[in-house]
């Protein structure tokens with residue numbers, strides 16, 4: 001391609017809503033343009049890179065035995081009602097009504113459609129295992145679209161679905177995807193970490209998340225320095241704290257008046273105590289249970305851990321009426337004393353059980369109680385009392401005795417073992433050799449294509465622009481003709497360009513009649529990994545200059561050796577990526 005003919009609208013101005021390096025650079029380098037909140041047009045350079053990512057993903061998926069298909073993005077809502085996921089996704093799912101009054105969704109993912117397909121076509125164990133995937137747009141009405149392509153409302157996802165006859169076979173399918181993901185991210189030039197993850201709305205039993213560590217990431221990964229443990233914050237398990245000791249005897253519990261002190265902070269101010277000395281009592285509901293949860297005042301509830309503690313059921317904060325009924329008080333004054341008989345279960349976080357003494361709500365409007373001793377004033381053991389790890393990990397916590405460290409990251413992919421959640425509800429069953437009918441065991445595997453691009457830019461950039469990994473750069477080589485109006489220079493540049501093309505190199509020729517400085521600025525901004533500079537002075541001496549975007553040195557190379565040298569560099573950059 002010739003730069004003079006190509007649509008590469010680079011700009012100096014950074015839009016006000018661009019917060020991250022990748023978002024800013026994708027606009028400045030003319031890769032994308034915003035259409036509306038969370039939707040983007042990919043311009044030629046951006047789309048070329050995206051296509052390269054797609055090609056890598058497709059190659060590795062095919063190599064792993066998955067088969068590509070394409071299902072509609074517009075899907076009957078009825079399918080999502082059958083699995084209960086219209087409710088689970090809630091407002092994140094785009095819904096629309098057709099002219100006949102039928103409801104459809106714009107797929108945020110596609111378990112329902114793939115499972116229904118298999119339900120209709122697969123009858124026998126002989127047809128299993130099978131892994132089907134697609135690379136297609138997905139739609140999510142994100143509460144807060146931001147960071148450009150990292151959290152957008154329409155994006156391209158590779159989503160794969162495996163169907164197996166038994167757990168061993170599912171393990172193999174899962175492992176094949178896990179390994180394919182490692183190859184994909186490596187080939188895309190990303191540094192990534194794999195962490196244990198929760199399966200959340202997906203349902204199911206096991207999951208890993210592939211995360212690119214970087215400051216602007218919205219995910220938090222938690223790991224031990226010795227590498228023995230890594231999980232995302234939703235999952236990270238913490239060791240119980242050691243039981244606090246007190247020297248003096250603790251006086252009996254004492255009620256005191258706290259009018260209008262409905263928040264932990266207000267009560268602490270009043271009492272001159274710390275939030276870590278408070279016990280928060282929160283009332284939750286599942287479909288058939290009311291649950292009291294006790295957590296230390298300075299800790300945050302981990303919703304995923306809580307969900308698992310109630311057997312994976314949907315659980316949410318109880319409504320005001322339920323809270324008032326259970327506590328006999330207005331919201332804000334719930335406490336653990338005497339509550340265990342009023343709820344189906346009392347779940348106590350480890351850290352509360354480890355407290356020597358604390359302040360709690362009194363289950364009486366406008367009252368709190370101090371000198372509350374866990375185990376003395378409310379039970380730590382009973383039929384319906386569970387002491388468990390329910391809180392979010394904090395810096396300073398340990399896991400198996402090892403200190404936990406925290407890092408920000410961008411989730412680029414996730415793999416899940418789903419079990420039979422979807423196959424049961426949607427009837428994806430098969431006949432076993434013994435003639436019995438059972439639902440398929442499923443796995444699902446997602447990769448955010450656009451996020452790969454953005455993450456690569458987050459990792460590879462400097463003040464002047466993007467520094468692409470060669471595998472997903474819009475072009476491998478840029479030939480910059482500094483004095484395009486000089487016939488000899490233009491001819492040398494053109495020859496090198498043609499020879500590189502003939503050798504299958506993806507090359508862009510900057511043939512614009514512009515000042516060298518402007519061309520170099522653009523070259524740095526769009527970040528093509530190898531630049532061959534053809535200028536009047538060096539050509540007069542029989543040379544051109546070759547420079548890598550990731551290094552500052554430039555080397556002089558005789559004109560007749562320029563093509564071979566460039567090809568050699570392309571290959572060595574590719575090898576470096578795989579090393």
Ligand code: ATP
Nearest residue numbers: 149150151152155157411412413414446447448451
């Ligand atoms: P997140 O927690 O960041 O919202 P998710 O866990 O809901 O993502 P999945 O359902 O696992 O996402 O989707 C598979 C992949 O699709 C993710 O790993 C991510 O790379 C990508 N993805 C998800 N949501 C978005 C989005 N709004 N914009 C761009 N890519 C996304």
Ligand code: MG
Nearest residue numbers: 209411413414
């Ligand atoms: Mg995910």
